[in-house]
Amino acid sequence: MSTGPIFRLETTVNGRAVALDVEPQDLLLDVLRGRLGLTGSKRSCDVQVCGACTVLLDGLPVSACSVLAYEARGRAVLTIEGLAEGERLHPVQTAFLAESAFQCGYCTPGMILAVKALLDDSPDASPAEIKEYLRGNICRCTGYVSILHAVATAQRTLKEGSER
Amino acid sequence: MLRAAHGDSAVLYAGGTELLLAMKEGLGSFEHLIDVKTIVGLDGLTLDAGGALGIGATVTHRQLERSRLIREGFPLLAEMARQVANARVRAVGTLGGNLCFGEPHSDPPTALLAHDATVTLHRAADHRRLSLADFVVGPYEPTLAGDEILTSIDVPPLPARAFGAYLKFGMHERPTVAVAAMLVVDERATHVAEARVAVGCVGPVATRLPALESQLSGVAIAALQNGFAAAGSAGTSLDAVSDLHGSAAYKRHLASVFVKRALAAAATRARTAA
Numbered sequence: 439m440s441t442g443p444i445f446r447l448e449t450t451v452n453g454r455a456v457a458l459d460v461e462p463q464d465l466l467l468d469v470l471r472g473r474l475g476l477t478g479s480k481r482s483c484d485v486q487v488c489g490a491c492t493v494l495l496d497g498l499p500v501s502a503c504s505v506l507a508y509e510a511r512g513r514a515v516l517t518i519e520g521l522a523e524g525e526r527l528h529p530v531q532t533a534f535l536a537e538s539a540f541q542c543g544y545c546t547p548g549m550i551l552a553v554k555a556l557l558d559d560s561p562d563a564s565p566a567e568i569k570e571y572l573r574g575n576i577c578r579c580t581g582y583v584s585i586l587h588a589v590a591t592a593q594r595t596l597k598e599g600s601e602r
Numbered sequence: 603m604l605r606a607a608h609g610d611s612a613v614l615y616a617g618g619t620e621l622l623l624a625m626k627e628g629l630g631s632f633e634h635l636i637d638v639k640t641i642v643g644l645d646g647l648t649l650d651a652g653g654a655l656g657i658g659a660t661v662t663h664r665q666l667e668r669s670r671l672i673r674e675g676f677p678l679l680a681e682m683a684r685q686v687a688n689a690r691v692r693a694v695g696t697l698g699g700n701l702c703f704g705e706p707h708s709d710p711p712t713a714l715l716a717h718d719a720t721v722t723l724h725r726a727a728d729h730r731r732l733s734l735a736d737f738v739v740g741p742y743e744p745t746l747a748g749d750e751i752l753t754s755i756d757v758p759p760l761p762a763r764a765f766g767a768y769l770k771f772g773m774h775e776r777p778t779v780a781v782a783a784m785l786v787v788d789e790r791a792t793h794v795a796e797a798r799v800a801v802g803c804v805g806p807v808a809t810r811l812p813a814l815e816s817q818l819s820g821v822a823i824a825a826l827q828n829g830f831a832a833a834g835s836a837g838t839s840l841d842a843v844s845d846l847h848g849s850a851a852y853k854r855h856l857a858s859v860f861v862k863r864a865l866a867a868a869a870t871r872a873r874t875a876a
Contacts, residue, residue, distance in 0.1 A: 462635070465622075484626065485623050485626075486619060486623065486687070486688070486690060486691055487688075487775045489688070489690065492690060495693075498664070498693040499689050499690045499693060500690050500693055500694055501690045501691075501694075504618065504619065504622050504623060504626070505618065505622075505694065506618065506622070508637075509618075509694075552689065555689065556689070571689055573688060574687070574688020574689050574690060574691075575688075
């Protein structure tokens with residue numbers, strides 16, 4: 439039940455223009471999951487530590503659990519649901535499958551989006567830089583070794599693609 | 603004016619990386635958030651003709667981390683910024699918001715203290731400038747009147763031949779100890795001309811170590827690279843606080859260790875550049 443003022447949020451989610459009425463205090467994660475049915479982004483720690491809620495806002499990773507939906511106005515939100523092009527998976531997704539870089543899968547959507555943001559920014563990131571960057575995404579199945587293998591694989595694929 | 607109209611029911615809001623967490627935890631409740639990011643001109647970096655740096659209050663940690671101006675001209679700030687929390691916090695969190703929140707376990711104040719940074723506060727047409735030490739006076743306690751807003755963080759020009767290092771350590775998301783060391787060296791990079799050492803996170807506010815700084819003047823760079831003995835007791839006089847991160851004694855010990863390491867790292871950078 440609504441108690442506060444309402445504003446019209448106009449944004450783009452996974453390439454699609456979206457307009458809906460939200461309350462000023464609504465968090466982006468709740469709008470994505472509850473209003474738009476995009477349940478790939480997970481709520482876990484709720485304090486910007488674990489990364490399970492990672493989505494990209496204009497290409498930058500943010501914690502959807504701790505960002506107001508208000509911040510998405512006029513900007514582009516990318517969730518895990520919007521990463522593949524139809525049936526064609528993004529190279530980071532393919533690499534996670536190829537390297538079995540997940541166990542329970544709860545961290546995976548956030549992990550994949552963080553890796554995409556990193557490789558978009560720094561295609562030549564060193565193994566040390568990759569580890570440092572992914573400090574903010576926690577996998578409690580402790581699948582980090584295969585996750586790092588997947589990042590290396592994705593990095594190769596993306597570089598080959600860009601050199602073609 | 604918005605703030606004046608709403609009084610204590612309103613709070614200034616920038617990245618929200620601290621404020622929203624506090625509100626979700628029930629530690630603060632506000633009817634109105636006033637988004638300072640909509641104020642034009644607060645999100646830029648400027649360098650004046652004399653080499654002084656102006657950092658707009660809503661500049662994000664990511665901007666600091668990636669800006670060529672910062673990486674080349676103020677590398678100690680870039681080194682600090684890329685270690686703040688995680689990529690998501692750095693993309694959203696602002697330097698001004700960080701300072702106004704005043705979280706003791708935080709990176710920026712320590713590095714800014716080593717730069718002798720000041721802050722500019724605006725109120726309608728008036729403004730005033732405060733040293734960082736006079737602005738962040740206690741945990742969660744900025745010197746900010748109800749109708750004032752932090753507009754910029756101002757960093758004086760770096761002296762020639764200044765080499766810094768920023769080190770932090772912690773077992774939690776936030777740092778347990780943070781050390782920023784800046785050495786200004788002589789022309790041959792053999793001796794220290796001036797030293798600045800700041801320690802943060804161990805006590806209520808980050809602080810400089812003036813006694814150690816004066817001891818360091820004239821010391822051989824090679825001696826620092828090998829571990830400056832006097833730094834071994836650098837932490838003993840600190841106003842350390844026991845908390846979730848450890849006891850006060852543990853933090854004083856950590857501070858001493860990391861001061862020594864930061865001095866060694868800065869000394870090595872000075873030698874390498876010479």
